[in-house]
Amino acid sequence: MFKAAKLGLVGILIVVLLAACGSNSSSDGSTNQSTEKITLTIWNNWSGQDAKAVAMRKILEDFQSENPNITLEIEALATDGLKTRLRTAAAADEMPDLFVMWPGAMTKEFVQGDLLQPINEFLDQNAEWKNNFIENALVDFTVEDNIYSVPMNLAPSSLLYYNEDLFKQYNVKVPTTWDELLQAVDTFNANNIIPIALGNKANWVAQSTTFSTIGDRVTGTEWFLKAVDQNGASFTDPEFIEALKLYQELGEAKAYQEGFNSIDENQMLQLYTQGKAAMVINGGWAVAGLVNTASEEILNATNITILPTVDGGKGAAKTTAGVVGTGLGVNKKLSGAKKDAAMKLFYALAGPDGQKATLESSTLISYNLELDPSKANPLFIKLTELMKETKIVPVYDSKLSSAAVEAINNGLQELLLGGDPEDIAKRIQAAQAGAVN
Amino acid sequence: MNSATVKRFIAVALAPSLILYSLFVFVPVIWSAYYSLFNWSGIGQAAFIGLQNYKELLSDSIFWHSLGNNVIFVLASVLGQVPLALLLAIILYKSNALQRFLRAAVFMPMVLSTVVIGLIWNYVYHPQIGILNFLLDALNLSALKMEWLSDPDIAIFSLIPPLIWSFVGLYLIIFISALQNIPGELDDAAKIDGAKGFTKLFKITLPMIWGTIQVALILCIAGSLKSFDLVYIMTRGGPAHATELLATYMYNATFSTFRYGYGSTISTAIVIISLLLIGTSQWLTSRRK
Numbered sequence: 248m249f250k251a252a253k254l255g256l257v258g259i260l261i262v263v264l265l266a267a268c269g270s271n272s273s274s275d276g277s278t279n280q281s282t283e284k285i286t287l288t289i290w291n292n293w294s295g296q297d298a299k300a301v302a303m304r305k306i307l308e309d310f311q312s313e314n315p316n317i318t319l320e321i322e323a324l325a326t327d328g329l330k331t332r333l334r335t336a337a338a339a340d341e342m343p344d345l346f347v348m349w350p351g352a353m354t355k356e357f358v359q360g361d362l363l364q365p366i367n368e369f370l371d372q373n374a375e376w377k378n379n380f381i382e383n384a385l386v387d388f389t390v391e392d393n394i395y396s397v398p399m400n401l402a403p404s405s406l407l408y409y410n411e412d413l414f415k416q417y418n419v420k421v422p423t424t425w426d427e428l429l430q431a432v433d434t435f436n437a438n439n440i441i442p443i444a445l446g447n448k449a450n451w452v453a454q455s456t457t458f459s460t461i462g463d464r465v466t467g468t469e470w471f472l473k474a475v476d477q478n479g480a481s482f483t484d485p486e487f488i489e490a491l492k493l494y495q496e497l498g499e500a501k502a503y504q505e506g507f508n509s510i511d512e513n514q515m516l517q518l519y520t521q522g523k524a525a526m527v528i529n530g531g532w533a534v535a536g537l538v539n540t541a542s543e544e545i546l547n548a549t550n551i552t553i554l555p556t557v558d559g560g561k562g563a564a565k566t567t568a569g570v571v572g573t574g575l576g577v578n579k580k581l582s583g584a585k586k587d588a589a590m591k592l593f594y595a596l597a598g599p600d601g602q603k604a605t606l607e608s609s610t611l612i613s614y615n616l617e618l619d620p621s622k623a624n625p626l627f628i629k630l631t632e633l634m635k636e637t638k639i640v641p642v643y644d645s646k647l648s649s650a651a652v653e654a655i656n657n658g659l660q661e662l663l664l665g666g667d668p669e670d671i672a673k674r675i676q677a678a679q680a681g682a683v684n
Numbered sequence: 685m686n687s688a689t690v691k692r693f694i695a696v697a698l699a700p701s702l703i704l705y706s707l708f709v710f711v712p713v714i715w716s717a718y719y720s721l722f723n724w725s726g727i728g729q730a731a732f733i734g735l736q737n738y739k740e741l742l743s744d745s746i747f748w749h750s751l752g753n754n755v756i757f758v759l760a761s762v763l764g765q766v767p768l769a770l771l772l773a774i775i776l777y778k779s780n781a782l783q784r785f786l787r788a789a790v791f792m793p794m795v796l797s798t799v800v801i802g803l804i805w806n807y808v809y810h811p812q813i814g815i816l817n818f819l820l821d822a823l824n825l826s827a828l829k830m831e832w833l834s835d836p837d838i839a840i841f842s843l844i845p846p847l848i849w850s851f852v853g854l855y856l857i858i859f860i861s862a863l864q865n866i867p868g869e870l871d872d873a874a875k876i877d878g879a880k881g882f883t884k885l886f887k888i889t890l891p892m893i894w895g896t897i898q899v900a901l902i903l904c905i906a907g908s909l910k911s912f913d914l915v916y917i918m919t920r921g922g923p924a925h926a927t928e929l930l931a932t933y934m935y936n937a938t939f940s941t942f943r944y945g946y947g948s949t950i951s952t953a954i955v956i957i958s959l960l961l962i963g964t965s966q967w968l969t970s971r972r973k
Contacts, residue, residue: 331939338726338944360727450922506811508923509833518812650941661924664836 348576350387396574403569444524446515459568467561648682769855791853802917836926
């Protein structure tokens with residue numbers, strides 16, 4: 248009896264395995280039948296449940312059904328995973344046809360590795376589209392007069408989200424100066440509310456969402472760009488050490504909840520959406536997640552502002568760290584009908600319709616398009632209003648070499664645990680100098 | 685069959701796995717040793733820099749710190765997993781219902797993916813909603829509450845319980861099968877000679893399964909030297925490199941800072957260190973025979 252059951256099980260397994268193999272081979276067969284068919288691979292980071300990812304997946308689906316002769320092979324990965332995957336594929340020279348690509352350092356490196364083809368011609372054919380991008384939107388995708396992509400969103404990385412109800416309840420002023428921020432921290436701590444939620448396990452969070460702006464406030468953008476080029480400024484300069492000390496002060500004031508280095512960005516937002524934290528500092532991208540996950544009550548109480556000013560700092564006041572958003576890289580090897588198909592998909596995703604869909608998914612764009620207030624979430628309207636009067640300064644990880652980014656990310660974890668600012672500055676300087684020279 | 689045909693049969697039978705093994709283990713190890721002589725970002729030209737990477741490695745404090753953490757992991761596994769598994773095996777090697785249940789319970793984490801184990805323990809240690817801190821509160825031991833994974837001084841030790849928990853089942857099964865292979869006559873002979881309890885354990889049981897213990901030790905050392913996934917899931921080597929292991933450091937150097945050459949240098953160092961450690965452990969245990 249048992250034996251029969253076992254045999255049956257084995258039989259089922261074999262059938263399932265064969266079926267799995269079979270479906271593979273049949274799909275291979277169908278592509279061979281007609282030569283007209285084109286297969287496009289596209290790698291992206293639209294894997295989540297946030298409104299932006301959902302909107303992008305919808306465009307891909309629509310494109311697929313409208314173009315039956317084009318087969319899309321879509322791979323969606325989490326952001327960190329995609330970045331690693333792209334690097335690995337680049338090392339093996341096996342890039343996908345289209346892929347989500349970051350402006351600045353990554354674009355430059357891929358161009359140097361001869362992996363991308365410029366899209367100048369395509370942009371010029373669609374001049375109206377090209378001219379509708381905001382000022383300087385294409386700069387970080389341009390290498391030596393060749394434009395390699397266009398931004399599909401706009402990512403201020405450093406905004407202060409706060410819960411107005413909690414601020415009113417404890418009679419706290421929304422901080423516009425550093426001292427007010429420290430005061431707010433003290434008051435919330437005294438009342439057992441987490442002042443600022445932080446999830447810094449993936450260690451870019453503190454750097455990208457908070458320290459980039461604080462650094463700019465203290466040192467000014469000009470100094471930072473010089474230090475990046477290692478030309479006339481160094482990360483061991485007193486102004487940078489002052490910025491590190493200032494940030495350490497925030498940590499010592501217990502601005503963050505216990506164990507902030509062991510939870511991730513999602514859990515950080517959870518602390519805020521559960522009403523346990525009064526503030527959270529995160530990028531503009533967080534709105535697309537908040538509108539989908541936070542309760543009505545929290546969402547209505549949430550407001551957005553920029554980080555407070557720093558007395559005596561050299562940086563401009565109404566700024567936030569950030570970057571024009573990701574674009575799509577076009578594989579150097581594409582040509583002929585396959586390239587035409589790829590550019591068609593490019594236009595569907597990053598063209599006017601794609602930008603509109605992105606905007607409607609509560610995500611900022613680097614493209615001139617009016618927001619329809621009746622369709623948009625109130626929180627997103629607040630964000631767009633804020634960004635109209637806020638300038639973007641470079642976020643550290645878009646400009647620094649990967650080695651220096653790793654050094655500063657780990658350095659900030661150490662700093663918040665009481666590390667020595669001067670040691671940390673030395674390590675960042677050594678990493679950047681090693682990469683530039 | 686004469687000895688020549690036997691030898692040929694052995695060679696033919698071993699060939700497929702040997703070819704696969706060399707293709708997927710030896711060749712990459714050699715390639716990686718070759719890459720370790722270059723400064724290469726993964727994209728574009730690699731520059732030959734000789735032994736420069738190795739020089740940097742020797743003065744790299746994070747590398748030595750990671751090695752120290754690996755040693756902690758090896759010691760914890762060798763002194764934690766193996767004796768615990770042996771003890772459990774001796775208690776549980778017969779098969780009544782309770783023992784079968786306990787065996788399954790101990791083995792259970794082996795079937796779970798490390799990602800699941802990491803996530804479970806992250807919630808055990810969670811700073812706000814962690815079970816462990818709740819438990820300490822409930823037992824009036826609030827003074828013992830800690831930031832288990834984010835305090836750099838204790839984070840590496842917090843990783844040891846999940847490490848032991850996740851692998852003890854494997855060694856338990858290995859030891860149980862070894863114990864069951866001890867011939868029954870020996871038991872009878874021991875009874876006649878009046879050997880009982882500890883005498884029987886040390887004079888008969890342990891010597892009989894010594895070979896298995898040796899294998900378990902080697903598996904244990906090799907396994908904990910290459911451990912990666914648990915740490916990557918639970919702490920990512922952080923905070924500030926506090927729980928960095930050789931493997932996570934190698935991964936970070938290669939895939940976060942994109943220094944493929946330096947990453948290869950670290951992997952080559954891992955190979956050398958593993959060979960040394962395994963060689964030593966074999967030498968130490970074989971003398972006991």
